[in-house]
Amino acid sequence: xxxxxxxxxxxxxxxxxxxxxxxxxxxxxxxxxxxxxxxxxxxxxxxxxxxxxxxxxxxxxxxxxxxxxxxxxxxxxxxxxxxxxxxxxxxxxxxxxxxxxxxxxxxxxxxxxxxxxxxxxxxxxxxxxxxxxxxxxxxxxxxxxxxxxxxxxxxxxxxxxxxxxxxxxxxxxxxxxxxxxxxxxxxxxxxxxxxxxxxxxxxxxxxxxxxxxxxxxxxxxxxxxxxxxxxxxxxxxxxxxxxxxxxxxxxxxxx
Amino acid sequence: xxxxxxxxxxxxxxxxxxxxxxxxxxxxxxxxxxxxxxxxxxxxxxxxxxxxxxxxxxxxxxxxxxxxxxxxxxxxxxxxxxxxxxxxxxxxxxxxxxxxxxxxxxxxxxxxxxxxxxxxxxxxxxxxxxxxxxxxxxxxxxxxxxxxxxxxxxxxxxxxxxxxxxxxxxxxxxxxxxxxxxxxxxxxxxxxxxxxxxxxxxxxxxxxxxxxxxxxxxxxxxxxxxxxxxxxxxxxxxxxxxxxxxxxxxxxxxxxxxxxxxxxxxxxxxxxxxxxxxxxxxxxxxxxxxxxxxxxxxxxxxxxxxxxxxxxxxxxxxxxxxxxxxxxxxxxxxxxxxxxxxxxxxxxxxxxxxxxxxxxxxxxxxxxxxxxxxxxxxxxxxxxxxxxxxxxxxxxxxxxxxxxxxxxxxxxxxxxxxxxxxxxxxxxxxxxxxxxxxxxxxxxxxxxxxxxxxxxxxxxxxxxxxxxxxxxxxxxxxxxxxxxxxxxxxxxxxxxxxxxxxxxxxxxxxxxxx
Ligand code: SF4
Numbered sequence: 001x002x003x004x005x006x007x008x009x010x011x012x013x014x015x016x017x018x019x020x021x022x023x024x025x026x027x028x029x030x031x032x033x034x035x036x037x038x039x040x041x042x043x044x045x046x047x048x049x050x051x052x053x054x055x056x057x058x059x060x061x062x063x064x065x066x067x068x069x070x071x072x073x074x075x076x077x078x079x080x081x082x083x084x085x086x087x088x089x090x091x092x093x094x095x096x097x098x099x100x101x102x103x104x105x106x107x108x109x110x111x112x113x114x115x116x117x118x119x120x121x122x123x124x125x126x127x128x129x130x131x132x133x134x135x136x137x138x139x140x141x142x143x144x145x146x147x148x149x150x151x152x153x154x155x156x157x158x159x160x161x162x163x164x165x166x167x168x169x170x171x172x173x174x175x176x177x178x179x180x181x182x183x184x185x186x187x188x189x190x191x192x193x194x195x196x197x198x199x200x201x202x203x204x205x206x207x208x209x210x211x212x213x214x215x216x217x218x219x220x221x222x223x224x225x226x227x228x229x230x231x232x233x234x235x236x237x238x239x240x241x242x243x244x245x246x247x248x249x250x251x252x253x254x255x
Numbered sequence: 256x257x258x259x260x261x262x263x264x265x266x267x268x269x270x271x272x273x274x275x276x277x278x279x280x281x282x283x284x285x286x287x288x289x290x291x292x293x294x295x296x297x298x299x300x301x302x303x304x305x306x307x308x309x310x311x312x313x314x315x316x317x318x319x320x321x322x323x324x325x326x327x328x329x330x331x332x333x334x335x336x337x338x339x340x341x342x343x344x345x346x347x348x349x350x351x352x353x354x355x356x357x358x359x360x361x362x363x364x365x366x367x368x369x370x371x372x373x374x375x376x377x378x379x380x381x382x383x384x385x386x387x388x389x390x391x392x393x394x395x396x397x398x399x400x401x402x403x404x405x406x407x408x409x410x411x412x413x414x415x416x417x418x419x420x421x422x423x424x425x426x427x428x429x430x431x432x433x434x435x436x437x438x439x440x441x442x443x444x445x446x447x448x449x450x451x452x453x454x455x456x457x458x459x460x461x462x463x464x465x466x467x468x469x470x471x472x473x474x475x476x477x478x479x480x481x482x483x484x485x486x487x488x489x490x491x492x493x494x495x496x497x498x499x500x501x502x503x504x505x506x507x508x509x510x511x512x513x514x515x516x517x518x519x520x521x522x523x524x525x526x527x528x529x530x531x532x533x534x535x536x537x538x539x540x541x542x543x544x545x546x547x548x549x550x551x552x553x554x555x556x557x558x559x560x561x562x563x564x565x566x567x568x569x570x571x572x573x574x575x576x577x578x579x580x581x582x583x584x585x586x587x588x589x590x591x592x593x594x595x596x597x598x599x600x601x602x603x604x605x606x607x608x609x610x611x612x613x614x615x616x617x618x619x620x621x622x623x624x625x626x627x628x629x630x631x632x633x634x635x636x637x638x639x640x641x642x643x644x645x646x647x648x649x650x651x652x653x654x655x656x657x658x659x660x661x662x663x664x665x666x667x668x669x670x671x672x673x674x675x676x677x678x679x680x681x682x683x684x685x686x687x688x689x690x691x692x693x694x695x696x697x698x699x700x701x702x703x704x705x706x707x708x709x710x711x712x713x714x715x716x717x718x719x720x721x722x723x724x725x726x727x728x729x730x731x732x733x734x735x736x737x738x739x740x741x742x743x744x745x746x747x748x749x750x751x752x753x754x755x756x757x758x759x760x761x762x763x764x765x766x767x768x769x
Contacts, residue, residue: 007737007738009687009693011737012697012736012737012738013697013700013732013736014700014730014732014733015733016733016735016736016737016740017733019737020737020740020746020749023741023750024749024750024753025753027750027751027753027754028753028754028756028757028758029757029758030754030757030758033750035738035741037690037738038690039690040687040688040690040693041687041693043684043687045683046680046683046684047661047665048642048661048664049664049668049676049680050637050661050663050664050665050666050667050668051665051668051677051680051684052665054680054681054683054684055684057684057688058684058687058688061688061690087658088661127758128758129758129759129760142641142642142643142644142645143644145644146643146644146645146647146648147644173645174596175596175641175643175645177596177641178641179640179641179642179643180642181638182638182640182641182642183641183722183723184719184720184722184723185283185638186282186283186286186597186638186639187283187721187722187723187725187726188283188286188287188290188722189283189286189290189597189600189601189639190641190722191722191725191726192290192296192600193596193597193600193641194726194727218729218730219727221730222726222727222728222729222730223726223727225712225727225728226714226726226727226728243759244759245756245759
């Protein structure tokens with residue numbers, strides 16, 4: 001398959017390792033990874049903060065970059081960006097776009113997937129040849145869980161990883177408190193939510209807390225780093241991309 | 256010749272400065288203080304997690320729960336689409352059965368109507384069934400200003416009233432109080448209470464019961480709200496747990512019911528859906544202990560003088576908003592409050608409105624507006640959410656609260672003028688729509704490495720990001736963006752090697768179903 005990779009602005013700029021692992025994983029599975037160079041940002045932050053006029057060019061750019069029919073599917077290592085493309089782009093296009101934008105948005109929406117959806121639903125794989133000999137707990141991010149309904153797909157992928165010690169996270173479905181600009185506008189409430197998430201992560205004694213979204217991981221990882229917790233965060237793609245020949249080396253960095 | 260008749264005027268919101276639909280400060284500030292209250296956090300955490308578990312058990316046991324939710328949503332949506340005709344039908348039926356219907360444009364009018372009706376009976380006391388509508392319009396405060404004493408008869412509402420407090424939850428108004436606090440309130444406020452009263456729940460309830468029993472037997476006027484009003488028959492319904500409602504609805508001579516106009520349902524049979532959805536979603540019970548239904552006046556049985564006050568107070572304005580009108584489908588079950596991670600930590604008072612939590616964050620701005628004044632506290636409510644979506648999953652009538660929050664945020668930014676945030680958003684979009692500019696900005700961001708400490712970690716950021724860095728470290732930007740790695744020889748070689756290597760078989764034949 002020719003798979004269009006959307007790095008997301010956060011992944012491209014601040015968390016490139018998760019995107020690299022996504023690309024490597026897809027190449028390893030035998031697919032062509034296409035990276036349209038004009039891609040930038042899906043506009044999620046704008047829409048979620050209340051701005052729908054400003055991201056119109058971003059929505060248009062996304063549809064143009066990935067609309068080409070030679071791209072069979074579009075994947076992104078982010079549940080919330082996939083949610084933005086699938087649920088919010090049409091709201092923006094309906095309100096401030098023209099007929100061609102609405103058509104472009106509909107085309108690209110139909111072939112957009114978050115990583116675990118692409119692997120399990122489209123490519124039909126759960127075992128991806130990964131090897132990760134560490135204790136791991138999985139936090140299902142809200143947008144993956146409740147907007148995209150990825151269900152247990154990420155867990156099925158993790159269970160198939162060789163040598164992994166996967167432990168259940170108590171109160172896993174509770175929000176970590178990130179919420180984009182919520183973490184800045186309502187920093188106190190966001191921190192109170194983060195504390196409870198970190199307490200639950202602590203009880204698992206996992207070396208790694210993983211999730212399908214670098215943004216939530218930036219928030220959780222930032223909190224774990226501040227309290228000098230023994231647990232670090234790692235994107236799901238990085239665990240799936242780790243193999244016996246090129247294993248992921250755990251370090252203490254917040255990233 | 257054409258005559259320009261003008262645009263239809265936008266229906267009025269609840270008037271500024273009236274009732275209880277606006278706090279005196281914005282959510283983040285109010286939340287900041289509430290978060291510091293450890294007792295509140297513990298009381299709320301315990302109460303909401305208990306009720307969450309109960310709700311999941313009783314909703315999970317019904318095989319047709321999802322169909323019930325769909326039915327509830329469909330009936331309410333149909334109701335809103337033909338609200339005017341249904342309200343007229345309700346008025347006609349109530350009148351036919353001997354009741355009197357009054358229309359109140361806003362809370363001020365409703366308060367005046369109720370006060371006038373009470374005065375006409377000659378009573379200076381009134382017993383009350385817990386009601387969100389009368390809380391919303393500040394009826395108690397209005398009656399007290401006229402020398403009429405309202406007695407709340409729901410246990411939790413009584414606690415709140417005796418403590419001169421405000422409800423913090425739409426179903427469990429005293430959820431922020433624990434039994435030690437309640438004991439103290441009773442000792443301080445109930446005349447003649449046993450000075451040795453302890454904090455055993457049954458003893459506390461008995462003390463309230465003794466106090467209230469006397470009020471039930473001697474007060475001749477009652478004020479109630481309504482959970483449902485049936486257009487087809489003129490039947491009103493109140494759903495409750497303690498039996499105090501049944502007392503108020505049957506013992507007095509005069510009954511005055513204040514009902515928001517969105518509470519109407521088309522058919523009697525619709526109760527079949529809602530009497531399953533409501534108790535299971537609200538208290539986590541299969542059925543609530545008391546469901547009272549009454550239709551007008553029945554000679555020789557119950558109140559002989561019945562008045563229904565239909566309250567607008569911004570509801571028509573909400574109805575005029577094609578997206579906002581969904582908030583009117585709410586049946587006030589409070590499930591969304593109980594699952595909300597924000598509500599669970601800040602409590603209800605931080606929202607400043609009779610309606611807190613997720614539904615409050617959308618309904619309050621709908622009813623009272625969010626830009627009625629400069630720096631309107633209500634404008635902060637749509638942002639009081641991480642958009643986690645737990646409310647949408649819990650709602651028995653499937654109100655898409657997260658989407659409504661995003662919509663209200665948009666309405667707010669459209670209404671408010673230039674702001675630093677708006678400029679920043681425009682600037683960000685301007686960069687991101689030009690890939691070349693964006694790539695240059697990424698390179699500039701990589702220079703941000705210099706602000707990182709020796710371990711590549713940023714521990715302090717300037718305002719407005721200081722709230723973020725107060726409790727979180729931030730990784731300094733990496734040397735290389737993904738796109739420059741991909742374009743590099745290293746990136747190309749890595750991908751080529753991965754393609755050649757392919758997927759290695761697991762050494763211990765790992766498969767999913769082992
Ligand atoms: S919005 Fe839904 S969940 Fe919340 S109180 Fe109303 S009916 Fe219940």
